Amino acid sequence: MNILLIYPEFPDTFWSFKHALKFIRKKASFPPLGLLTVAAMLPSEWSKRLIDVNVTKLTDDDLLWADYAFISGMVVQRTSAKHIIGRCSKAGVKVVAGGPLFTSEHEQFENVDHFVLNEAELTLSPFLEDLNNNCAKRVYISSNFADIQKTPTPLWELADLNQYASMSIQYSRGCPYHCEFCNVTSLFGRRTRTKTVEQIIAELDSFYNRGWRGPVFFVDDNLLGNKKTLKNELLPALIKWQGEHVPITFNTEISINIADDESLMQMMSEAGFITVFIGIETPDTDSLAECNKKQNKNRNLLEDVRRIQRAGLQVQAGFIVGFDSDTPSIFQRQIDFIQNSGIVSAMIGLLQAPTGTRLYERLMQEGRLLGQMSGDNVDGTTNIIPKMDIDTFREGYKKILKHIYTPKNHYQRIKTLFREYKTPKIKAQITFNDILALFRAIYYLGILGNERFHFWKLLLWTSFHHRELLPLSITLAVYGYHFRKVSKLHVL
Incomplete structure (x- = not known):
């Protein structure tokens, strides 16, 4: 066959x-x-x-x-x-x-x-x-959830690893939270199931032994879903593994309450995690309550982000506008939060209702659905009828994108991040492609780009104040180039 x-x-x-x-x-x-x-x-x-x-x-x-x-x-x-x-x-x-x-x-x-x-x-x-x-x-079909401790190691030999920027690995499935707009629990349940440490080490070895030395993305929807096993089993095993190999870096998705545990953040840094994606969604408490984002309520979200960054974990984040509780003031409030937090990779989307979510069912009953969602968080589309005036809604969204992705504000967030950010204990290995990327960045951003003034200003500032972060400054500058291209293609 x-x-x-x-x-x-x-x-x-x-x-x-x-x-x-x-x-x-x-x-x-x-x-x-x-x-x-x-x-x-x-x-x-x-x-x-x-x-x-x-x-x-x-x-x-x-x-x-x-x-x-x-x-x-x-x-x-x-x-x-x-x-x-x-x-x-x-x-x-x-x-x-x-x-x-x-x-x-x-x-x-x-x-x-x-x-x-x-x-x-x-x-x-x-x-x-x-x-x-x-x-x-x-x-x-099945309404049950699998025992992923029986899941085999992926057949990496089928893939050309050289074509990819990062490898992927999965430790857990499921999420203990039940946000109204999220379909993770409908797909994978609220009980967090984890693989064994032996499985994870075998998967790491499977592509490490094939020559991989680049970053690895833990694709878990919330790595903190089972804090006990994360802290007592996975992280100690990863720290040990890193000590026995040429270190590689990890990134993942996690919930904001990681900020409550200083020792956990330190362990993650020691294990090689350098970036975490967090669903912050909104600084508006009424909207957080509306969408059942309990883990984000009653917190100083701005200080939480800074605490995570000071632990050596760069925060990427997702934000949403279009909750029923949102007023026209939300657009400027989102801009202010993103700029003040130093979240460089900030994904802003209009609220969408995925099939299988409580939001989808609620809006269906209210007659406020507009068919299927696109699945693209930043293409400026939505499959719901918002309560806010539609023109105000769309113009407010464009306002956010125009502001945060302009070179001036993007580069300013990099500097804000670097003022808080602690250099990770494990650094990414510099490769030949990274060196080529530096020259391409200088050519496309520093010579041809409209942002060249901000580009050189950032590099000069970083050289004086945070020289060890120069490689990261180049990476984040390139990310900004990508974000501007995408936002102009779909929305602006």
């Missing part, structure tokens, strides 16, 4: 980093972790080939070779997924689809032969058994 594992293309989004990747000669940010994990669950005697459309083309010869095409993706990859499925159908290749996109919207894909939905650890095996017995059904 010849199995073609196909990963759809990401559009030009905030997190695609397409405009930044060219500086380091990479084609995609992350490999398709889910598909590579599914590949490890397929019979070992089957022939497998990965086509990540983000790094290579899907050819007619690939389709001619394949008996089945396994496709997975997220909502933001919907358009590419439909195109790929159409090509497979035309070529007579049967399609098996799974992952968040199809779990949420499988009824929208009529040309898919088999849906293996929810968690593959539960639904893939029954499908494979039925396929072997020539009685495979169209849809396989």
Whole structure:
């Protein structure tokens, strides 16, 4: 059996980093972790080939070779997924689809032969058994949650690691919080399930032994979901692993209450974590209450961010406008918070209602839904009817983007970050591509770019005050270049 594992293309989004990747000669940010994990669950005697459309083309010869095409993706990859499925159908290749996109919207894909939905650890095996017995059904679902301590190590040998800016690894699934707009709990539950330390070390070794020395992204929706195992098991094991290898750096997603535990933040820094993404959403307490963001309420969010940065963890963050509680003042309040916090990578989106969320159900009952969400957090679209006047809403959103992504304000946030930021204990390894990126940044930003005055001013300031952060200043400058490109493409 010849199995073609196909990963759809990401559009030009905030997190695609397409405009930044060219500086380091990479084609995609992350490999398709889910598909590579599914590949490890397929019979070992089957022939497998990965086509990540983000790094290579899907050819007619690939389709001619394949008996089945396994496709997975997220909502933001919907358009590419439909195109790929159409090509497979035309070529007579049967399609098996799974992952968040199809779990949420499988009824929208009529040309898919088999849906293996929810968690593959539960639904893939029954499908494979039925396929072997020539009685495979169209849809396989499960309301249970998998024991991920039985999840195999992804088949990294199928991927060309040189094409990616970062590797991916997953320690846990699920989140203890239940934010109204978030579909994580509907997909993975509120009980945080974790892999064993042995699994994580084996996964790290699997791509480290293939020569990987770059960053690694822990894709957990909230790494702090099970604080006990994180602090007592995972972090000590990572600290030990780092001491036995050429150190590499980690980043992840986590909740704001990490700021409450100084020893935990220190352990994360010692383990190699240098960046954390936090869903701050809004400085407005009424909107936090509205969306059930309990973990962010009754806190000094600005001071929390600074405390995390002082621990050597750069904070990236997501923000949302469009809650029912929002008034026109929210736009300036978001701008002020972002600028004062020194959050350089600030993702601002209009409120959207994903399928399966409590927000989706509530707005459906209120008759305020406008179809499917795009899955892109910063494309200026929404699938809800806001309570705020729509023109005020859209103009206010544009105001935020125009302000925070302009070179002057972007570079100012880098300086604000550096005034608080503690240099990480483990630093990223400097590679040949990093050196090339420096020269490209000088050429595109320091010579050709409209921001060249701010670029050189930042480098000069950093050289005098925080010389050890010069590589990071270049990276964040390139991020700003990407953010401006994306915001102009979609909104401005």
